[in-house]
Amino acid sequence: MPELPEVETIASQLRAHGVEGKEIRSVKVNWAPTVEPYSAAQFAEAVTGSTIDQISRVGKWMLFSLSSGQTLMIHLRMAGSFAMEKGSHDRIVVNLSDGLALYYRDTRKFGRWKLVDDPQTILSKLGPDALTRQFTLRYFSAAMKKRHRMIKPLILDQGIVAGLGNIYADEALWEARVHPERVSDTLSDAELERLFKAIKHVLKIGIKNRGTSLGDGKTNYRQVDGDSGENRAEVKAYGKSGKPCSRCKNTLVKTVVAQRGTTFCPVCQVV
Numbered sequence: 001m002p003e004l005p006e007v008e009t010i011a012s013q014l015r016a017h018g019v020e021g022k023e024i025r026s027v028k029v030n031w032a033p034t035v036e037p038y039s040a041a042q043f044a045e046a047v048t049g050s051t052i053d054q055i056s057r058v059g060k061w062m063l064f065s066l067s068s069g070q071t072l073m074i075h076l077r078m079a080g081s082f083a084m085e086k087g088s089h090d091r092i093v094v095n096l097s098d099g100l101a102l103y104y105r106d107t108r109k110f111g112r113w114k115l116v117d118d119p120q121t122i123l124s125k126l127g128p129d130a131l132t133r134q135f136t137l138r139y140f141s142a143a144m145k146k147r148h149r150m151i152k153p154l155i156l157d158q159g160i161v162a163g164l165g166n167i168y169a170d171e172a173l174w175e176a177r178v179h180p181e182r183v184s185d186t187l188s189d190a191e192l193e194r195l196f197k198a199i200k201h202v203l204k205i206g207i208k209n210r211g212t213s214l215g216d217g218k219t220n221y222r223q224v225d226g227d228s229g230e231n232r233a234e235v236k237a238y239g240k241s242g243k244p245c246s247r248c249k250n251t252l253v254k255t256v257v258a259q260r261g262t263t264f265c266p267v268c269q270v271v
């Protein structure tokens with residue numbers, strides 16, 4: 001599932017492909033629920049003729065700022081991706097000026113494109129993006145101490161910090177040696193600082209490696225050119241139950257925390 005590093009990778013690759021500054025000449029929506037509440041025809045009419053002025057990212061949202069003043073906010077959800085060449089499962093095709101075309105691919109069909117007048121209608125519900133200056137240790141510590149909930153669902157809560165999903169949450173907790181079921185207001189200042197730094201660290205490494213792909217299936221994350229992300233070698237916990245912990249050599253275990261599969265080291269990550 002695309003998280004902050006995967007969305008950042010896709011956004012920067014679309015910029016590198018020259019999508020910014022291109023005019024939307026026509027749009028073909030093959031799976032109408034993607035653009036709800038618009039119909040496929042309404043959506044195409046609303047965006048055709050606009051220029052994509054800027055591509056940016058907040059948390060797991062990708063934002064296309066349009067010359068019309070509206071913003072196209074894209075959430076890839078389970079398996080959305082972009083390509084510059086036609087493929088299978090293309091749910092939306094955006095034909096651009098200068099002969100470019102953008103193919104939005106989504107095997108699972110859960111991704112959503114929201115055309116909004118003001119992005120704040122969605123962004124105001126999010127906590128600070130995990131890689132911005134607004135996400136500080138002071139903010140993070142206060143947010144954890146004032147709640148009395150398990151730590152893993154809290155760092156997955158986009159209203160507290162935007163960007164983490166299941167992979168990078170498990171990775172950050174492993175890196176910080178914090179058990180995923182620890183109750184937030186029982187973490188020491190040292191543990192909170194380790195976890196805060198680990199969140200930023202695992203996301204930055206994920207971006208540097210152009211995202212994490214854990215399999216070769218069609219639902220797996222792909223870069224814009226179709227390649228897998230290269231962060232797999234850096235993954236220490238997620239999806240590695242039964243394998244030895246690379247820090248203490250004990251066996252990693254999988255459990256369910258707040259309905260999410262969770263892998264951790266029962267020795268390094270103490271309760």
Ligand SMILES: [Zn+2]
Pocket residue numbers: 245246247248249250265266267268269
């Ligand atoms: Zn360990």
